[in-house]
Amino acid sequence: MRLVVQKYxxxxxxxxxxxxxxxxxxxxxxxxxxxxxxxxxAMAGVTDDLLKLAHEMSPQPAERELDILLATGEYAxxxxxxxxxxxxxxxxxxxxxxxxxxxxxxxxxxARIANISPKQIHELLSDDYIVIVAGFQGPPExxxxxxxxxxxDLTAIALAGALNADVCQxxxxxxxxxxCDPRIVTDAQKLGEVAYDELLxxxxxxxxxxxxxxxxxxxxxxxxxxxxxxxxxxxxxxxKEATPGMEDVVIxxxxxxxxxxxxxxxxxxxxxxSAGRIFSNIAAAHIIVDMIVQNASxxxxxxxxxxxxxxxxxxxxxxxxxxxxxxxxKRLNTASGMAKLSVVGIxxxxxxxxxARMFECLGRAGINIQLVSTSEIKIAVIIDxxxxxxxxxxxxxxxxxxxxxxxxxxxxxxx
Ligand code: ADP
Ligand code: ASP
Ligand code: MG
Numbered sequence: 001m002r003l004v005v006q007k008y009x010x011x012x013x014x015x016x017x018x019x020x021x022x023x024x025x026x027x028x029x030x031x032x033x034x035x036x037x038x039x040x041x042a043m044a045g046v047t048d049d050l051l052k053l054a055h056e057m058s059p060q061p062a063e064r065e066l067d068i069l070l071a072t073g074e075y076a077x078x079x080x081x082x083x084x085x086x087x088x089x090x091x092x093x094x095x096x097x098x099x100x101x102x103x104x105x106x107x108x109x110x111a112r113i114a115n116i117s118p119k120q121i122h123e124l125l126s127d128d129y130i131v132i133v134a135g136f137q138g139p140p141e142x143x144x145x146x147x148x149x150x151x152x153d154l155t156a157i158a159l160a161g162a163l164n165a166d167v168c169q170x171x172x173x174x175x176x177x178x179x180c181d182p183r184i185v186t187d188a189q190k191l192g193e194v195a196y197d198e199l200l201x202x203x204x205x206x207x208x209x210x211x212x213x214x215x216x217x218x219x220x221x222x223x224x225x226x227x228x229x230x231x232x233x234x235x236x237x238x239x240k241e242a243t244p245g246m247e248d249v250v251i252x253x254x255x256x257x258x259x260x261x262x263x264x265x266x267x268x269x270x271x272x273x274s275a276g277r278i279f280s281n282i283a284a285a286h287i288i289v290d291m292i293v294q295n296a297s298x299x300x301x302x303x304x305x306x307x308x309x310x311x312x313x314x315x316x317x318x319x320x321x322x323x324x325x326x327x328x329x330k331r332l333n334t335a336s337g338m339a340k341l342s343v344v345g346i347x348x349x350x351x352x353x354x355x356a357r358m359f360e361c362l363g364r365a366g367i368n369i370q371l372v373s374t375s376e377i378k379i380a381v382i383i384d385x386x387x388x389x390x391x392x393x394x395x396x397x398x399x400x401x402x403x404x405x406x407x408x409x410x411x412x413x414x415x
Contacts, residue, residue, distance in 0.1 A: 002166040003125070004029060007039040007135065007156035011173040012230035013077050014044035022171075022230065023084035023092075026130050030090065035125040037163065039135045039156040040081050040094075042073025047149075063108035067137075067146045071097070074134035074152065082132045092130040095120070100131075101162075102138035102155065104145045111145035113138060113154065113217075116162035133159065150211035157214045161221045168223060170210065171230035176237035177202070177209055179401040180254040184392050189403040191252065195242035195346050198252045201378045205342035206257030215239065242346055250347035250354060251399040256392055258385055260290070260338040261310040262370060265320070267330030268304055270297035274327040275304060281319050287312045290340070291373045291382065301328075305371055307382060310336040338370065339388040342380035343395060355379050361398040367391050 085092035135152025160168035196219035228236025
């Protein structure tokens with residue numbers, strides 16, 4: 001019998017009607033002769049609402065308490081889904097992360113899965129249950145941890161690996177992984193397949209269709225999965241190890257990341273230890289740094305620029321003010337309202353000129369590039385956030401990623 005792991009995201013279980021829709025799909029899948037494990041996210045908006053409530057109680061709630069609070073969103077949605085399946089005459093049972101045998105490290109808010117003992121899941125599957133697992137959480141010895149935002153994706157991928165599932169499907173509110181977020185570029189195309197490396201870069205660069213840590217896990221253990229719509233029956237996008245033909249496509253997708261801030265420390269003494277001093281202070285405050293660019297030194301000094309989320313800007317500025325004089329720098333310049341635009345594709349390994357084409361396209365539109373960073377399969381630029389959507393649409397067209405839409409008024413060809 002085929003063992004299937006399915007994950008349903010927040011929008012897919014966002015209303016009682018949608019939970020019933022998911023329940024119908026689960027019952028049908030089981031009737032097709034599959035053993036079925038379903039990972040369920042909190043109903044849409046619930047995690048954000050719980051976070052808001054927590055911040056009404058305290059400006060900096062303890063991460064341990066936050067994890068206990070946030071995990072309840074997934075408990076509720078999993079139990080409701082089990083009830084909906086049972087009301088349809090199916091046989092379902094919901095499990096918390098702990099009951100599902102998921103064990104994590106003790107890193108609250110961003111725990112890593114250390115081990116999964118799926119004995120109880122196997123027993124329940126043999127008893128013909130549809131096993132519904134609350135996503136996003138796991139315990140180390142009696143504690144509750146969560147796996148970072150979007151972490152139900154990781155629960156599903158890790159369970160598919162531990163159970164040696166035949167199929168892993170991530171059901172969401174779009175038809176699959178697109179060449180760009182279809183909410184930004186309306187003629188974005190659904191991809192038939194995507195290499196783990198590409199999806200990993202896209203997810204890390206802001207495409208939240210999959211959690212980046214989940215893709216990392218899938219790549220590490222070779223767990224193929226499909227991203228598809230929970231509202232339709234059409235097939236989605238398969239994420240898998242790269243095949244030789246995949247490199248023929250130069251750019252697979254474009255990612256955008258909003259709400260970035262840029263900091264530049266100008267005139268830093270060009271000597272060992274300066275960068276270490278700057279970034280160790282930032283790291284001690286748990287501020288996540290994204291791009292880092294250091295200019296070539298002129299006259300014994302250099303400029304160091306980097307980006308962070310704009311919510312952290314005030315905090316970073318406070319931390320850096322004393323450090324600026326310690327490293328002999330002249331000043332600290334900061335700017336919020338920035339965004340990152342990235343083009344991603346394993347085809348870049350064997351095609352040249354991608355950066356030039358991207359920069360020229362932005363230049364023609366009068367969009368100024370403020371920072372650049374590259375990897376083997378990605379080119380990312382920092383631009384003003386106000387230009388982001390226009391830039392994404394232009395680059396998308398420049399690299400020929402658009403879906404071919406029927407021309408307006410086009411008639412069927414004569415038969
Ligand atoms: P879920 O709640 O199912 O986990 P998410 O909201 O986390 O769903 O992810 C789905 C959303 O990701 C889509 O609604 C879409 O706006 C966004 N998205 C961003 N980039 C892409 C992309 N390249 N392809 C598809 N969706 C994308
Ligand atoms: N509910 C969590 C979040 O909103 C986890 C998830 O949906 O995957 O981030
Ligand atoms: Mg998600």
